[in-house]
Amino acid sequence: MAFDYDLFVIGAGSGGLAASKRAASYGARVAIVEADLVGGTCAIRGCIPKKLMVYASEFSSLYQDAVGYGWSEVETHLNWQKLLTAVDQEVHRLSQVHTQALQAAGVELIHGYARFLDAHTLEVGEQKVTAEKILIAVGGEAFRPPIAGIEHAVTSRDMFHLPQQPRHLAIMGGGYIGVEFACIMHGFGTQVTQIIRGDQFLRGFDQDISTAVESGMIHHGIRVLQSTIVTKIEPVPAGLKLTLSGNYEVPLTVDTVLSAVGRTPNLQKLCLDRAGVEIGRGPSSFAYASDSAIAVNEYSQTTQPNIFAVGDCTDRLNLTPVALAEGRAFADTEFGHQRRAISHEYVPTAIFSQPEAATIGWTEAAAREQLGDSTVKCYRTQFRPLFHSLSGREEKAMIKLVVDDDSDRILGAHMVGAHAAEIMQGMAIAINMGATKKDFDRTLGIHPSVAEGFVTLR
Numbered sequence: 001m002a003f004d005y006d007l008f009v010i011g012a013g014s015g016g017l018a019a020s021k022r023a024a025s026y027g028a029r030v031a032i033v034e035a036d037l038v039g040g041t042c043a044i045r046g047c048i049p050k051k052l053m054v055y056a057s058e059f060s061s062l063y064q065d066a067v068g069y070g071w072s073e074v075e076t077h078l079n080w081q082k083l084l085t086a087v088d089q090e091v092h093r094l095s096q097v098h099t100q101a102l103q104a105a106g107v108e109l110i111h112g113y114a115r116f117l118d119a120h121t122l123e124v125g126e127q128k129v130t131a132e133k134i135l136i137a138v139g140g141e142a143f144r145p146p147i148a149g150i151e152h153a154v155t156s157r158d159m160f161h162l163p164q165q166p167r168h169l170a171i172m173g174g175g176y177i178g179v180e181f182a183c184i185m186h187g188f189g190t191q192v193t194q195i196i197r198g199d200q201f202l203r204g205f206d207q208d209i210s211t212a213v214e215s216g217m218i219h220h221g222i223r224v225l226q227s228t229i230v231t232k233i234e235p236v237p238a239g240l241k242l243t244l245s246g247n248y249e250v251p252l253t254v255d256t257v258l259s260a261v262g263r264t265p266n267l268q269k270l271c272l273d274r275a276g277v278e279i280g281r282g283p284s285s286f287a288y289a290s291d292s293a294i295a296v297n298e299y300s301q302t303t304q305p306n307i308f309a310v311g312d313c314t315d316r317l318n319l320t321p322v323a324l325a326e327g328r329a330f331a332d333t334e335f336g337h338q339r340r341a342i343s344h345e346y347v348p349t350a351i352f353s354q355p356e357a358a359t360i361g362w363t364e365a366a367a368r369e370q371l372g373d374s375t376v377k378c379y380r381t382q383f384r385p386l387f388h389s390l391s392g393r394e395e396k397a398m399i400k401l402v403v404d405d406d407s408d409r410i411l412g413a414h415m416v417g418a419h420a421a422e423i424m425q426g427m428a429i430a431i432n433m434g435a436t437k438k439d440f441d442r443t444l445g446i447h448p449s450v451a452e453g454f455v456t457l458r
């Protein structure tokens, strides 16, 4: 049967863009469909606009720190509209860049929402398209918990378009997105209350990261309500009243509520059943399967052999560089005759909180559980960075290595402190190459720096 395309990609986000351009570079006839702005979550409503907001929010503490260095105090004021307009313009510019890159690569761009009709056919509005292979790269969306009045809450998507800067923001959720927005908005001068179900932030990260970030945030003035859930949100004349249950039961009134309790793949309207693509725990050979995501094997192949899926809709490791790498590995395998899978181990990642945190590899808890206490050795230091000796702030940096004591291999590196993400990227190369503690020990530090802590740990 003759198909319209060799490859049809659903979703022009990180994974879809990377896969479509790589497949086209091998001579495949490729089309990509996008229902929103080209660029996906990362460029349009995730990493990029968020990081721009992080930069913007850091100025307030820098202005204060400068006073300790002899600068006079300045009267500061954030123009919310001006910031949001600048961020929005940059997002649109990036979307244009991605669109032009598709054109240059020879990938046909179709605007609209795609749904499966069968394993080789999709409908996009009135149009029907057929393809030999189909890649699903539809990403995810914020999950809204089923509580009364949740429609009054905003999600991370809305945070870049709020008409006014919130005066008092409540954030539901202690994952990295909730934590990052708490710090961003606190930096802008918004009063922030973060409500978390458990007794600690950032589940899944090393305990020392969670503790250091949380205590830093509390020290800055963010109020954290642990072991507490929101059971109801209702509009009142003063704003939104939150009914709470758990450790804190006194109702809270704020003007904005951000729901950041998790994300779920965008699969509801895709009609996957018509294509024979399974969600959740598929056959046991399907290495990656979570309850609400597309089940795939290590080559991103779904239960339907001609259909593949990459990125957040497979819920493997929901990060942009991972989606990009999965997309490229898929295209190399299917169109470039280079069968390859990517490793989801030793992927570095950061939390752009204030203080910032970054990590790679195993947490101490995971290492102890898998290898046993006697095999795992941890090295850790916490200190006040030189910068804060004059700023006067009680800010601490934390550096930690998790080591396999038998082989001396470094299993995990964790850091909290300024520029942690930039520092961890270099660590990631060494750790991916199998660096040992001895390799770190014989590396000389850069003095004076925070990062030298990684090579002076004893």
Ligand code: FAD
Pocket: 010, 011, 012, 013, 014, 015, 016, 033, 034, 035, 036, 037, 039, 040, 041, 042, 043, 045, 046, 047, 050, 112, 113, 114, 115, 137, 138, 139, 140, 156, 177, 266, 270, 310, 311, 312, 313, 317, 318, 319, 320, 321, 323
């Ligand atoms: P996406 O980038 O989400 O792209 C999917 C695209 O598919 C979307 O454009 C969507 O409109 C489109 N689509 C969906 N269904 C259809 C359909 N049926 N038809 C047509 N089009 C469709 N990751 C990091 O690495 N670093 C960060 O700092 C970071 N910060 C983040 C901050 C926030 C607030 C959020 C929400 C996420 C962040 N992430 C970060 C995660 C990162 O954005 C995602 O992991 C990444 O974008 C996933 O790429 P993807 O290709 O799977 O999906």
